[in-house]
Amino acid sequence: MKFSITVTLKKDVLDPQGKVVQNTLVNLGMNNLKNIRQGKYFEIEVEEKNQNSAEKYVDEMCKKLLVNLIIEDYKINII
């Protein structure tokens, strides 16, 4: 099974990179731009046919290494 994982900074955590990207787009004339938060994206394939256990497995990966739970949130989707 294949999953996608999106990791984003938590709401209260300052995202200076997102801010710079946002400012640059505004400078390019994208005036209706409200807000940008920059994140990370992973595609993960696992050898597991059962969807529940595959999801649990990927969730464990997130908690063990991929995500810093102090500052980041994550979403897992099947692709």
Next chain:
Amino acid sequence: MKSSVIVFPGSNCDRDVGVALEKMQFKNQMIWHKETKLPKSDLIVVPGGFSYGDYLRSGAIAGKSLIIDEVIKAANDGCLVLGICNGFQILTETGLLKGTLLRNKNLKFVNKDVQIKVMNNETRFSNKYKKDQVLKINIAHNEGNFFTDSNHLEELDKDNLIAFKYCDEIGDINGTANPNGSIKNIAGIYNSKKNILGMMPHPERMVDNLISNTDGINLFSSLLN
């Protein structure tokens, strides 16, 4: 006193800290990260650098390396642990120190000498300094912006666990003297037992007047005290 410096692929301050420790008469050994046994040490140093090229997050991969289990065991048994710069980032990734280091607020790699204030001089790492002493120490990092939750911040204040704060030349702690956006100008913290210190500034670069100053010496001599 016996010390061990952990070396990862991408560490680049390992030899500097080795030289500083030997200058201060520590019996030092360099330990490659793939080792599974740590020689008996009174002090473990996790040095600065760019372990694993800062892939994923600074310190994240090194924080899961083979030798780290031994470092965690030794730290829990009371061994002194010093994490400098990338070493501080690694210690937060292992959970030995709470909080995390975010990208510098101004998005720039900052390499310069800054002033830091000794907030607590009653620890194994700082007893040779005076309280509120202002030190001039080099920083060189891209992710030094310390961040943590409000409970931990309270704990840091209440239990006197803040080791150093960025300040100006006369010791005033203010926003202008903060080089990276770090919460409350924090430059270094202790764990609750105060046997682990993580700090972004590089004391090992300040042990010789020939190349800098000697403001870092007392950190090492405190450990020998």
